[in-house]
Amino acid sequence: MFDFEFQNPTRIVFGKNSVAKLDALVPADARVLVLFGGSSAERTGTLAEVRAALGKRERREFGGIEPNPTYETLMRAVELVRAEKLNFLLAVGGGSVIDGTKFVAAAAGFEGDPWRILETFGGAVTSALPFGTVLTLPATGSEMNHNAVVTRASTHTKAFFANPLVFPKFSVLDPTKTYTLPSNQLANGVVDAFVHVVEQYLTYPVEGLVQDRFAEGLLRTLIEVGPKAVLEPRVDYDTRANLMWSATMALNGVIAAGVPQDWATHLVGHELTALYGIDHARTLAIILPAMLGLRRDAKRAKLLQFAARVWDITDGGEDERIDQAIEKTRTFFESLGVKTHLSDYNIGADAIDGLVAKLEEQGLTKLGERQDVTPTIARRVYEASL
Known part of the structure; x- marks a missing residue:
């Protein structure tokens, strides 16, 4: 740690x-x-x-x-x-x-x-x-x-x-x-909180056992209460209370203390909001699966931990388990009504040059916990998100 x-x-x-x-x-x-x-x-x-x-x-x-x-x-x-x-x-x-x-x-x-x-x-x-x-x-x-x-x-x-x-x-x-919130805003909140946790958890191991278990507990809680809050018409105070507290705990510094942090998904996703007006949480749902897939080697140990402890995936080879965990994450977002591809927002390959240029303009050329998300990697992430 x-x-x-x-x-x-x-x-x-x-x-x-x-x-x-x-x-x-x-x-x-x-x-x-x-x-x-x-x-x-x-x-x-x-x-x-x-x-x-x-x-x-x-x-x-x-x-x-x-x-x-x-x-x-x-x-x-x-x-x-x-x-x-x-x-x-x-x-x-x-x-x-x-x-x-x-x-x-x-x-x-x-x-x-x-x-x-x-x-x-x-x-x-x-x-x-x-x-x-x-x-x-x-x-x-x-x-x-x-x-x-x-x-x-x-x-x-x-x-x-x-x-x-x-x-x-x-x-x-x-x-x-939260009782009067429309389902799309609640879904955005669930996704936003989930990715906040992931950005502080899915990096590389530093024996931050407390932080890891806190993070995994938050992710499992969001997986449990998120669909109830978004999809079930009956208002349930305890579901909404757990969602609200999970979102607060996801980014108040507790799970970030003493561990590496990523934030590349956020910064690469920001350009989709700035240039195309896509809701912030929905940019995260688009970018995260591709980001994890392309950076699987650097994140391998934590991705396997994520697969086992968050999604209960323990059978199969390492790459198979990682693929399943990423796909379950994408499916979770989709189940909330949050789309996970650029094409869902009518954004095609012709947009990628402008998105990468905007990152370079702001000096965002070395992102991630290892500073290895360059504009070239960001381009590949956008391409994999199409």
Whole structure:
């Protein structure tokens, strides 16, 4: 196991009717900006609950944060924070709203061009406004980590940043908020969480026994509860609670501590969102099976472990077991209604040059746990994903 330091300062408030606890979580004298996405937060009554819980605190609201939050939209929120001298942010939504709020928190007091936050992957951030979250869609884990992804619409650039200053102060997780979600959003959440775990687990062995077992438990839980959440019409609180907590645990740093991490699937998939607008989780479902297949030699030991411990595949030769594990993963995504080929989205071989060029433009030329995913390998992954 590698040496590591681990700290996660985010307070989790989990359970039914937990939005009402905002009154105790948000400072009484806070000047609050509530950030949210589309009309669903209003339609489902979540915003009404938030307003009631905030009481007489001075409050402004900023809606319209996109499913892939854009720099241009978020800068309007930054301008509002600066103009109104607001000092606390509250994200109400899923990972995109929370990611966007992290950028607003970092950019509000930033001196110079805020795009530098993305150009330096968060390294230029020296201060950030405090913020909390009310999670409505389990998927990204953004409610308990210090990572964010922002898209610059003008250049079709999807950029990542991380900084410990943008950990949420608290996150409210009420599984009943998932009851009104459409099945496609729930499916995206299951896939997103699953691939988050895989990116930290399917690398190479370092005797991180605790991390491996945690990761395998999360994957098996998602395989168990994912179809129930997505496909069964009856609302089941425990299923939704386990899905929500799995998605949070998938990317809060616990299973990443002391082990190598990959993230090539995410970064190669980002270009499909930036250039073609495919939902983030669905890009992961497209890229992951091809990525695992092409990199099987470097990942062999962990792929065999994945086959045995996650999919109960123990018979046959090594390559046969690996093939079965990858195919079971693809079938799992497909069973949720998430397609796994570029052709399902009418993207053909003529798109690959542009996708690879975008990776090269951003300097993403050495990806993966061994830094061996070059543009040449990325091209092969796109080709195998057709």
